[in-house]
Amino acid sequence: MKITPMLRQYLEIKEQHQDAILFYRMGDFYEMFFADAVAASKILGITLTSRSSKEAENKIPMCGIPFHAAANYLGKLVKAGHRVAICEQVEDPKQTKGIVRREVVRIVSPGVTTDEQILDAKTNCFVCALVFPRKSKGSSPVGLSFLDASTGNFLVSEVPVRGDDHTALLDMISRINPAEILLSEEHYRQQQPLVADLKGLQEQLCFTLRPEEQFQQASARITLLEHFQTVNLDGFGCAALSSGIRAAGGLLAYIEETQKAALGHVRKLTPINQEGHLVIDESSRRNLELTETLIGGRREGSLLSVLDHTITPMGARLLRQRLLFPLQEQQRIEQRLDGVEELVNDPGGREQLRRLLEEVHDLERLCSRLVLGQGNARDMWAMKVSLAQLPAIRQALEQWRCPLLRAIHSQLDELTDLHQLIGEAIREDAPITLREGRLIREGFHQELDRLIHLLRNDRQLILNLEAKERERTKIAKLKVGYNKVFGYFFEVSRAQSAQIPEDFIRKQTLVNAERFITPELKELEHSIATAQDKRLELEYALFSEIRERIAAQSSRILDTAQQIARIDVLACLAELACQYRYCKPRLNSRAEIRISEGRHPVIERTMESGRFVPNDVRLDQDSCQLMIITGPNMAGKSTVLRQTALIVLLTHIGSFVPATEADICTVDRIFTRVGAMDDLRRGQSTFMVEMNETANILNNATSHSLVILDEIGRGTSTYDGLAIAWAVAEELVTKDQTGIKTMFATHYHELTELAASQERVLNASIAVREWNETIIFLHKLIPEATNRSYGIQVAALAGVPEHVTRRAYEILAQVEQGDFHHHPSIAREKRGANPGPEQPCQLSLFPTGKHPVIGLLEATDPDELTPRQAQEILYEAQRLLRAGDS
Structure with a gap:
């Protein structure tokens, strides 16, 4: 089969991403080929076709999706547990001879994504890295690290594991509930029982295998230090977590590799302090239905669904986190309770605060998309709308006096500089895509304003030049024309051609007319012809620059998002208390x-x-x-x-x-x-x-x-x-x-x-x-x-037929009389007897006849016994029971 240059390029890129479905950009479509096309067509419900070939055995399966609708298709693939590599054209086809250069610009997986169509706004999307210790005796810690690329939340921990008992490890993983697990290839082979248990916790859990060297202590540590630009990890409180650092470094390297961008929104590495939190193991969380129901695994009907009166996505995620990691320290619990109480006691202020929060979008995920270079102008405008509420929110907090609300007030950055920047630069009606223009407001950039003026007034500018030249040449019938061969030109009659100035350049002679061009006309024509491309290029460059300026302030934005989440959760719990008559414990x-x-x-x-x-x-x-x-x-x-x-x-x-x-x-x-x-x-x-x-x-x-x-x-x-x-x-x-x-x-x-x-x-x-x-x-x-x-009455209430329950009464009565043990097959002729209104008592598991043990117990006064005497009586009771059995 002949390999075309395009197919050769596809195969070369696919070779580097064999564990992912490759979205290969061709014009306005993402195309998939070979096994990728077969798998994707089934999941996405799209037609599987093939590239034309005379030989049926050489036909190449293929399918495609429009690039502008890729988000929905991408979500379906990721939710089905697949990784997707996005391969874009990185050269302008108009300026390239031959095949256009393409590169994978990011990899989307169940645990690593910032796409709204894939993410649940109320839940974090974590990927977890696991690192197992070398073979050692006794209890050895397994390193864990969790990172949510959509919010920048980065966690690390170690869990002691003894032998093959992974209970504590499963408990930690199930509590945070990652969508993807990172393991070395070696540990994946060695830990198959654990892998099976993890798959049992979550059917669609995605496992990603990485080379062992990614989790080496030295390389993992260097990755973390270079990212955080520190000389050690002491400031994060995790320097002693050797296995945890290996997991965190390997995880950070994986996220950087898949996102093809600096992770400026990942600002700190937070150790999971299990000692400071009330522990609820996996089975207890399931039994109490904290975040999902026991049957069906639905959010509706869980405790979280009743508690969640939050307004913002950040608040919803923080509430879920607090439910899974309750505090144990009394002082911190009381601070939160005092904050809720103050909001309960001021319904007007609370309502005003919640109305302001309604206009706040998901600042954490907006920030993450902008930092990763994936945010568009609508993301920026949503951030601008959110930031507009901050001064009023901060002012509303001034009226409350409890320490927690005062601390939030003092820590809330209003981000007025970023609000002003976005407001001055970004158009409210900007499109989703970044290459269509209409991103930047007029008045923000002088050169862009000139290009927009050219495009908007091109005809008038030509007419103005026509009028100018008519005035200069004194030729009343001089006019501007246009054709595809010469472009714009000045046309005069043959009789008036002698009056043409020297700077007019003759381009064509007709029977009754002469056509000329001038340097000024050609310069204006060129400006108009190239204005659209220049405008699109300039707008994209300006947008990218603004996006970088915002990304540089990601630390401030995420701090503000955290404060908003804390306010939201307190107001949510106050609203809950008022609506459902809860009391302060x-x-x-x-x-x-x-x-x-x-x-x-x-x-x-x-x-x-x-x-x-x-x-x-x-x-x-x-x-x-x-x-x-x-x-x-x-x-x-x-x-x-x-x-x-x-x-x-x-x-x-x-x-x-x-x-x-x-x-x-x-x-x-x-x-x-x-x-x-x-x-x-x-x-x-x-x-x-x-x-x-x-x-x-x-x-x-x-x-x-x-x-x-x-x-x-x-x-x-x-x-x-x-x-x-x-x-x-x-x-x-x-x-x-x-x-x-x-x-x-x-x-x-x-x-x-x-x-x-x-x-x-x-x-x-x-x-x-x-x-x-x-x-x-x-x-x-x-x-x-x-x-x-x-039991029989409950059976009747459940709908068991009456003749069955009456038969049950008969059998129970005979069992209590001792007949059941002597006549395993109870006489059917007694079936019609009605036991009457007097209902039998619960059958006792202890013997009902006059047994020697009963005589012993009747002769004993428990209040007069010493512990030793009570023990001796128990021994005597055991002896009597054995004697009776023999």
Whole structure:
């Protein structure tokens, strides 16, 4: 097959970007060839054609898209997990002989993009680099770095990993939720189990493999130092993070390589300080549905969707970040709460502030596009509109006196110089593309004004010259003409040609006329003919210069964007508190959680006003460290558990909470084990998932943690499940001799007996009322135990046929009488019997006959026992049980 010069150039460029779909610019289209065309045509839904060839086997698959509509197509490819290399013509075809030179000007990937059509305005788009340590014994840290090219947010951390346990690493990655993972080729091969787990977290996660040398300590360090222009990394607080520096340097080099531009908006490297934040592991974030729902993974229905009343994209992203990284330091939490309170108490001022924020666009991403040389005139105008609001926003902040709002006021740069520059230079009606002209305002640049004047008044300028020459030559019928051969010319009659001045140059003689040109006419003609090209070139040059001047101030712009985001989040939380009747929580150092009339922030929004039943909760280290909650399904046990965890979490982000009163201690971690499902990806059953989460809690919870347990042991046999639940409850109330604040919902009513043997256990239940063989859920938490689960009544409410539920009553009655064990196949003739209105109690897992153990317990007074005597009685009870079994 004959290779054309164009195809040869394409193949040479494609060879350098084999892991990307190549957008090859040809005139007004981006073309794709070979395998790229086949893959892209399927994803984009466009026609797959081929370059003409007589031999069918030599036809080259191809497809193309208009360059002006590329953004939408690009978004589809990136969202499908592909990288795209944008290859542009870097020479003017009019001034080039032969093939036009082309170069890849940037690479777009799921984690590295600034395109609005691809990005979610409310969420950061991070790419993550992972660096694994050399083989070593014990626990070794894995280096992580995250960078959002669209905002300049650059993070670094290290996570200790012991052996093949990647739990902590997965937790950190899932919290930040990158769209792309960078790994060395060697580590990608070695870490296949981890790769599988990461793909399980996010199906469309893109993996990009890089040469190992990109992550070498020396080269990574040099990359960072050269970018930040510092002699060391001490000022960023990350000099000791050896693996983290390797990851950060390799990541920065990757972003520079793909964007083909200096990353001036990446101003600092921020260590992730895990000690300063309340930790919520991946399973707990999922169980509490903080950012997406457990089923379907949707944002709507999550806690974030209820909280997010932000106005700006920067504020929305900061709110999400605060929800995933809650504070642990009491002073900082109280500063945020004071800021929210001041805005709550001034509804007029808050409303004025929020109206001003409505005019503020995404300053972070606007700045990033301009810095990377990808921003257009509309981006600049959006920035100008945003900057116009800053003086009024700063003035509005003057009225408030809390330290946090005063600090934001003092740090808010109004950027008046940039606002003035854009206002004077950029046209409001500028097009999206940069090569069409109409970018720069008249009056900004003298030469551009001259060119615009030429283009606008070309005909009049010609007529003016005609009139001038008519006056000079005294030839009344002298006129200007035009044709494609000579261009503009002066025409006079043959009779008047003798009056022509010497500087007129004869170009053509006709039967009745003579045609002449003059240097002035030709100069004017040339100026008019080249004015459009010169104007386009000059406007682009001026625009690029203005863009560079703005990019040079990226640090100021991003600082301002950060202050706007902080204001937005505080105003958002104040608006939330006012709309939904939230209260300001108090923080205490008594290790106590006390909530009056607490509500679930998400569930109450799905119900009519006033329908949600609030509940009181108290947990402390003295009298109620372990709360065991019993009651039927659907009664609201899980809701009470979750709302308690969410109220504590909201306090730690500095938000008011859904309650009439809340007194909350700071906690170091929130653990939840709520519900369970099979994890087919890891080949784990429901019970294994449940035990993994339970093990994580028992191994890592401290006396400063909050633990939420909803049903332990359901995935195995009844007796095993009860034994595990009992042992877990005991461990939680006695661990490290101080115990852990825990709420434990269960259907094992035997667990309520723990209150008799442990001082800090409180029994509670969700109240119900019986009516005509059915039950009414009151959804009220009361301080007393229940021994009934009302399972059959709940089944009836769920729509199970009546004859099935009545049969269930019969079987339960016989089971309680002991018949079930002796007659596994219960007589069918009893099926028609009606057990009557008296409903059977919950079956006890302990023997119901007069067993020797029961006699032993009846003869024992627990209040009179020493710990040693209690232990001896337990040993005796075990001996009696074994004797009975034998």
